[in-house]
Amino acid sequence: MSFLLQRSDVGEFRRRYRWLVLVVLISFLGLIGRLVQLQLVQGDMHRAQARRNIVRERYLATTRGVIRDANGRVLAANRPSYTVYVTPSKLDLETTWPKLQKLLELDEEERKKLDERIRRVRAEALAPRAPGEKERRTEQQLLLQYDVDRDVVAWLETHEPAGVEVAPTPVRYYPYGELAAHLLGYMREVDAEALARLEGRGYRAGDRIGAIGVERRWESYLRGQRGMKKILRGLRGNLSRENVEALEAKYLEEPRRIEPVPGRDISLTIDIDLVASIERAMRGQLAGAVSVIDVRTGRILAAFSKPSFDPNVVSGGAGVAAAVDAFKRLMSDPLKPMLDKNISAAYPPGSTFKPFTALAGLADGLIDPDYEVDCRGGYQYGRRFFRCTGVHRHVDLHDAIVQSCNTYFYDLGARISIDRLAAIGLDYGFGIKTGIGINPEAKGRMPTRAWYTRRYKEAFRGGFTLLSAIGQGASTVSVLQLALAYAAIANGGTLYQPQVVRSIETSDGTVVQEFPPRVRRMVDVDAEHLRLVQKALEGVVKDRRGTANKERLEGIEMAGKTGTAQVTHVTPRGVDPEKVWYFNRDHAWFAGFWPARAPEIAIVVLVEHGGGGGKNAVPVAMRVVRDWIKLKEKRLSAQAAPGAP
């Protein structure tokens, strides 16, 4: 730096030059020091960040497993559906937008609303940036229409108008609509609570998850695993395919793509044709439930709950608005369409409980087949008179069950303890969960002395036992529990765990897991006692005096018990006072099995507020069994025919 010392004709300035040079050198060295830090020391970190900036992981949707019935009919599948989005800032308002309106057949109101929103978003996106305002998202998208017509999709895909995007969104599809909806379940968007609970299992906001029934219980099998594809971000416009591929090869790290794994398929035990026949048989009734199970395996052949709902709609297949609407309607309906009345609700069993009271009496030696009671229309117990349904005069056990004589059972109830009745109930699976695994289970209740004491805080009264003996009072059971208990009576005392899922398969049909029948318990019961009860149940239908005799169908050898369960007189909330009478009507029951001599299936019919069990529930059961026989014959002949599919 010799030059700094040479000239001095500017006197005063001369002394400063050295300092200025020093300032310059220090400043620039400082910048170089920072470059060392950024580029050499932290270089790898910044490069990684730069790569993260341009690489996006796109998820590849997987396909949810298919649910089939016992005969391979598809009950839940996936349907391709297309959603149209627009990017208002890129949309051509002169040509594309009017064309879209025509294609999508928007009505005037929709058109106006969308038009307004599009113009507003567009104006916001294209407005000049205010000073200091951060980069704005100009690519905001608006949803234009769900589940767009195929022809429209085809047009959009060939013309690719700017600012319009067609996104495939698979929709869960339930071909049988309302049939077995409670058992199958439906799909809903995963909420924050579920997201937190399922953390680490790959759920993301906006994912759909099984809501109830099989869809929920077997979610982890049905769901599958989403795949992943890395893409470059920030590429816009007219880059040729080769260019993009070259850039991708350069910047995307392996693995660039992970294929999605489709979910497992599930085969159920139910026969959808049988469910359909139940639906037909129940058309005359407002509400109720029917369970049909195989007494030899505990498999559920059909479950029907009325009123039902369309899982297609509540899953959002017809759009979010339609789903929200449907939910509002369903939730405010006093007939509770969302409630699975087979599993999640408990009702007083009424006279259908009498066989179990009888079995307890027989086991304890309080009655024998010859023991008779003179029914004069009721039973005086202390200061209270307990009514019977009629005057049956001398009845033995057989007659008492056939004619459903309350007096006989009041007499037994007066001599048996309420805890014994609860115990036999528990033996047959009442008051505890069945272990079906889907949907919240109603345990029902087998009241004990302790329970009454806790509940009423006063001295236990013997009258409670009399009521329990005829299935009234505080006893409640679920339809499914009753079906399993009658199956146990039919099959000689085996209480099965109910099954809905028969097997799990991969998407190509290989069976991954099968579910053999599971016995919950062998009820400790004298075969002779069981035979007596079975015979009496046969008489209910067969005997001219039987409570189900009037509604029997020729040629159907059914055994069973009717029930007319009294309802506590309350007014459900939100019910029109004019219609309260309906909610105060008795529940109609029929619980039985078929064929009477070598039982195969157990069936329970509950008609909510249907009135008398004999008149209202029995015809349903008869028609269902008749259809079941027909279905069985059809299946057998199809199997027998060589080369049949």
Add this chain to the structure above:
Amino acid sequence: MRTDRVSFRAGPSVDMPLIVVAVVIVTLGLVNLYSATSVYVDSAQRARLADVYVSQIYWVVVGGLLAIVVAAIDYRHFERLANFLYLGGLLSLGFVFILGSDIRGSSRWIEIGRFAFQPSEFMKIVLILMLARFLHNDTRTEPRTIGHLLPAIGIVAVPWAAVMAQPDLGTSVIYLLIAVSMLSMNKVRRGSLLAMAGTVAAAVPLAWKYVLRDYQKARVTSFLDPEADKTGTGWHALQSQTAIGNGQLFGEGFMQGTQNQFGFLPDQYSDFPFAVFAEDWGFVGGVCLIALYAFLSIWAIHIASESKDRFGAAVAIGVGSMIFWHSVLNIGMAVGLLPVVGITLPLFSYGGSSIVTTLIGIGLLMNVSMRR
């Protein structure tokens, strides 16, 4: 070194190192601008960016011609013209408020036909000439007091206020830095120095409260804590640092910097050309570019030291400080050492007014260098 220099009487001679370095920086700037404007975007945007590149070449030609003209006229004429230029400059700054067009909320431009220029840029040169004139005419030898410096303070204060009002924080800071650099050539009495320092210290909080706009404050706060505002103002700064770091030792290669090519650098051709350059050419390129600016700054001091009068020396120091502060502040904000204020990288950033002003400054340096 001294053999190619002859005395004034023997006729002017060209300062080759100055020309070579200036031409190298301008060339690198154009090359870099080409990279900065070739990002992966659609054709419409690309056409607009191509315009940027081509118009920059026009401006370089215009600026080069003006530099030759400025270099050709003996700088002592500028001393006499300084008053008029200063007056004209102030008037044009005034015009900005009447005719100025808004760009991002602040009026800095005057449009004449197709051209738009920023008077505040040219005012830097005028300010240098005016302050040089003040230093030239100040014949005192004793340490100066505030009173002595008052005229100079007045010379800066008027355009400074006008630019602050536009508002243009970056340019106003540059005015102050140029003035401080030039006046530091004088000896100032220690007491006065302390008093001035005290005044500045007191003025900062007041300016923060009453003068700075919200978005200007946001830039400073987000600089102090960039993580707190990752999507807003701090975003630009972080992306720039990522780009530079991504360059590593040898860079991603010309037009290969992903931060730039994939559009993560905002204002990549005006505010952050250094980030584009350092990403493409790495540490090696970045150090070379910094060395070129360092050379230019020190060469200006050298020219000043060889100047035959105070006016020439002061002009050289003024132009040198302008280039120095611009490059230090611009690179400083690109590397994240300084808050993001719109200060261009001389001869590198896109912008007609900036490049023409810097080239005129180079012309002045040449002028002083030639006439010793």
